[in-house]
Each structure stands twice: as C-alpha cells, then as structure tokens.
Amino acid sequence: MTTAVDRVLPAGPTTAARHPLFIATGSVAAAGTMLMFGMLAVWFKFRDASPLRVGKNGKMIHDWLPADLKIPEVATNTLAITMVIAAIMGQWAVYSATRKDAQHTTLALFITGLIGVAAINAQVAIYKQMGAVLADGAYQTMFYAITGTMLVLICTGVAFSLVAAFRVLAGRVSDRAVVTAHALYWYFLTTAFTALWFVVYVQK
C-alpha cells in the first residue's frame, strides 16, 4: 500500500559549501590586515607629530626613536626573512597536498610551525637586545603594542600549522582546504609583518 509519505519527493542532496574555510580565512586575513595597517597608521601619525632633530648625516629627522634605543638590525632582518620562508613552507604544503603526498605535507606543515616558533623566538630576542622599558614613553608603549599584536598573530599562525599538521598526520590527506587556508594565513602574516618590519625596524 502506498502511503502519503511514500509519495513525497525525496529531499535533495545537501548542498556542499564551496571553499568555506578558505573564504573565512580570507576574511580573517583581511581583518588582520586592517588591524595591522590601522595600527601602523596611528604609528605614522605619532611619528610625524614628533619634533624634528638633526640626524647623524646632518639631515633633519623626526625625534621619534629614543636616542638610547638601538634597533638590532641583524635580528630584525633575520626575522623578516624567517617570515618569508614560513610562507614558502606553507605553499610547499599546498603543493604536496595537491599531489596527495602526506609525508611532505606533514613535514611542510610542521616546518612552517617550527619557523613560526623561531619567529617568536627572534621577536623575544629583539625585545631583550633593545631593552626598552614599556612604561618609559610613547615610543616604547606603541612599540610593544604593535609588535606584541603581531606576536599574537604569529602565535595563532603556529597554532593553525599544528592543527593542520595533526589533521594530515591523522590521515586526512585529501582535506586540501585546510592546507590551502593555512597557506593563505601565512601569506597574510608575512605581508603584515613585512609592512611592520619596514615601518618600525627599517624606517624607524
């Protein structure tokens, strides 16, 4: 006997979302970019408002970086290069995941995380070498605020790398979306840090 329920058309297939993780990561990256660039804009504002003084080469410069503070250029440049390498490792993970190469994907993701940890270590080393005291003035306050925010973002990148690596390690090799989103996030981190490096450590 045919019941009313039997005559009802079956439900359609569940719609698979199209790249939700990539889109969400893109949104977070956009938000993070606005965060860092907004902070850099305020940095510019303060730096431009600081009084002028004669620099070492005789040119007039803004008296923004306190005279007793020295930027450790080797450490900061190394940190910038480290971030670029992290982004390359993230892309290597995508390359390997596309070819369903679980070993290299895992390796690349762990290396990305490890490089992230190295970046954190480098930033802490910069803090130690500079010896700036947070409460000493406007520059120090803003320096720790902006670099500290970047440090937190790098920490989230390391966490992302570890989660992605353990997912692949657990056998989710075909789950390329996470690896792609992970690479995007590291591209964002590298871009944001490069801007910060140029403004805070190079231009000073």
Added chain:
Amino acid sequence: MTTVNLPSTLGAEATADSGFLGSVGAWLTTTDHKRIGRLFIGTAALWLLAFVGVASLLGFERIDSKTLTFNEGMMTQLFAASKTLASFGVMVPLMLGLSLAIAPTQVGSRSVMFARNAMLGFYLWAIGSALVVVSLIGNGGPGGGSAQMVDLYLMGLALVVLGLLASAVSVVATVLSARTAGTDLADVPSFSWAALIGSSSLVLTLPVTLGTLIYVAVDHHYTRVAFDGNMGVIKWLGWSMSQPQTFLYVIPAVGILAELAPVVARRKQPLRGGVFVGVGLISVALLGSVTQNVHGLAWSGSLIDKAKSFVPYALFNLLPILGVVVVLALALLALKSDSIKMIAPFVPAFLGGGMILTAMLGNALQLISSTNLSGTVFEEGVLVYISYGTVLVAWSAIAFWGPTLWGRMLPTKAVAGIGALGFVGTVLAALPMYIAGFADQQADSIQDFDYSGPASLWNAVSTAGHALFAVCVVAATVVAVKSFARGERVAGNPWIDGGAQ
C-alpha cells in the same frame, strides 16, 4: 527568492523531556544559527532597555540646566554608556543577530558556516558588553575616575569587538560559500546581500577599532602619556561609535526595507540590481571611518581648497546617503503596483528607514562647518535617529521573520501600533536635539547651557520621546515573549503567503 526553512543538523536541540536544565544547556551550547541569532537579538533587547533608560535620564537632567538632580560625576559615565550601548550594545548585535538567523535560510544553507565560531562570537560579545556596563557603573569608561575600571572598560570593549568580528566572519562565509547550488550571488535576496555587505564592512572596520583600542589600553595601563589617559578613550575610539561608522552598522536594516517592499507590492523588485548597488554604496562610508578623521566641509579658500574639502566629504558622507535614497526610491517603485497588500511589518520598516535617512542627512548637514553644528546636541540627535530607526526596522524584521524563527506570529495590530508609536517616540526624542543644536546647546553637557529659546521645552520634549520609546521597547518585548512562547503556531510565513495583513 523565498526563504527555505531547513532544520539544523548541528543544533543541540532541546527535547520535550529534557527539562529546564536540559533546555538551558541546549541553548548555551547550541550551534543552530537561528538560536544564535535569537540570543544576539534577545541580549541586544536587554541593552536596548538600558540605552533608552540612560537616554531618558540624561534628557531629564537637561530639562533644568541650572540644577542637578543626579550626581554630576555620573554624567560622564552616562554619556559614555549612551554612545557605547547605542553602537555595540544595540545596532551591531541586532543587525548581526538577524543576519545570523535569517541569511542562512535565505541562501538555502542548513546552518551558518562555522556555527561554533558564531556562538563563540556571541559569548565574547555578551561577556564583553557586560564588562563594559560593569566598568561604567564602577566609574570607568571614557573619562572615568577609576583607573582599574577604565582598564576593564577597554578590555570589555576589546572582547565586544572580537565577538562581533567572529560572528561577522561566519555571516560572510555563509553568504559567499553556502548558497544553494546554481544560486549566483546576484540571485540572493536583498537582505542576504545587505547582511554580506554589512558583515564585510564590520570585518574591515572593527579591526581598526581593535588596533586603536590596543594602543589606548596599553598606554592607559602603563604610561598615560601618548593617548591622553582616560580622556583619550573617546578622542581615539569615538569614531567607532559615531557617524559615518554607524552607517555601516545599519546596512542590513536597509536590506530589510528592500526585502519587504516587493512583498507588500506582491511583485518582483524592479531594477533589482539597483538595490544591490544602493546597499553597496552605503559601505563606501567604511573608507572614511577607517581614516579615523572627521571629513567636514569647509567651503572657504581657493577653488582647490574647496575641492580638497568637498571630495572626501561627499565621498564618505553623501555617497552613503545616495545609497539609501536609491534603495528607498526602488522600494517606492516596487510599491507602484496594483496588487499592493499592506502587511504590518512594513510600517515600522518604512518609518525606521526614514529615520535612518534623516540621521544621514543630519550628519551631512552638521559636517558643514558654516552651520556650526559640530559639538552640539545635533550630533546626539543624529545618533538617536539612527539607533532608534534601526530598532524600528529590527522590530519589523522580528515580526516579519517571526514565523520562520519561532514558528509563531506576532499580532498584526501590535506590530503596526508599536512601530507607529516608536516612530513618534523617535521623532520626539531626536528632533528637539536637532533644533537645540541650531541654538548651540553643547553636546555631552547637562548644565550651564544658556541660549535664546525654550531650552527646557526642547529637552523636556526629547525626554518624553525617550520615555515613549522606552514604553514601546517594553511593550514590544512583552508582546514578542508572549506571542512567540504561547501564540498561535503557523506553517510557513503567512506574511509572504498572504495569510496575514
């Protein structure tokens, strides 16, 4: 495009025999987008009551500018509470809650993308906003006397911003990635489009608030040299609670109006692409707000000076108005139909939309330097218009999508009546502020303003308007709770299907 009402497969639904604790637990751990949206809306209603109460108190204190009824020290906190609650307690969460609840069903998704992230966003926002209120009560906030409470205010505000950001990301990901197969972005309903544009605007502007907030918080906690300590909070963060940033908060409200007009007209929206363009134009305001500067119009100097002043002014303040005008004009075009069948939710939507447009026009006027309105209560009038207007539109949305969200309907007369009364309350509360602004009554001040004109009358009328709006909010809450808890169950959406008027 009609909405689809699919059951969530992710929600920890309470069953009939789960008891009270089980029901509470199911709500607290839910991943059902409708519940998350309703949590946002319900909690925002609570802060709305607080906001309207604060606005009424401030109005009452201003009636007699020579004497003080309340403690003078409270006033700084009350003004700060008014601004903070209007933006981050009412406008953004109301619109975001509606976006979370409605947008997934409109695009044909079973749930919001990253539902746990959206729920985390709600928790961060709810806890953060509670901390903000506690800090304001404890003499914190902008200009607060207690350093620890100012720190608490900044921390609470940071949590609020993070929470709203997290939920906004979920909305963006849902509309962009979880549409029914074959549905182009140009095919999504007007509200979903507005939810996408509004949430994207939040994603792009709230981090700028967060960055400045981090600077201000670190500076306030450690040194208080760079950002003027407690007095710098509003100076550096005030833009996020003022115009044109608030225009971005209410973008979904314009989408609601655009959604309802074709329903009333019983026809397809003519020039539908124009509605999308109009909604998109409002988001141009984000370019102005992230500069963290006021882009006023100083019509003086050489032609180049005038152009330098006019271009950013027009871009960031006039283009958003054009966006709303386009949407309203197309809504009216849709209503030019023989098959019009008025539905109650359209009343508050249309009136609220008008209030939002009035706020935008007022903002454009006050930024013209020769009007001398900057720094007067005219600015407060703009905020009242836009926030109360948004609440009216949200009320219409709750009534319109009530059957979808709760499976029950609000009474037709109550929807239209409260909407109309709320409109009267809004005009009474805000219009006297516009007039008093022309008389140079200073903003954020409760005494010692003396100008030729009936100062007491304007402030008394404004207070009456706030009080009337407070009555409307209480009435709306009572009607909604009663109807959605015990009202008649309905199938589908009778507003759309023609079962209700």
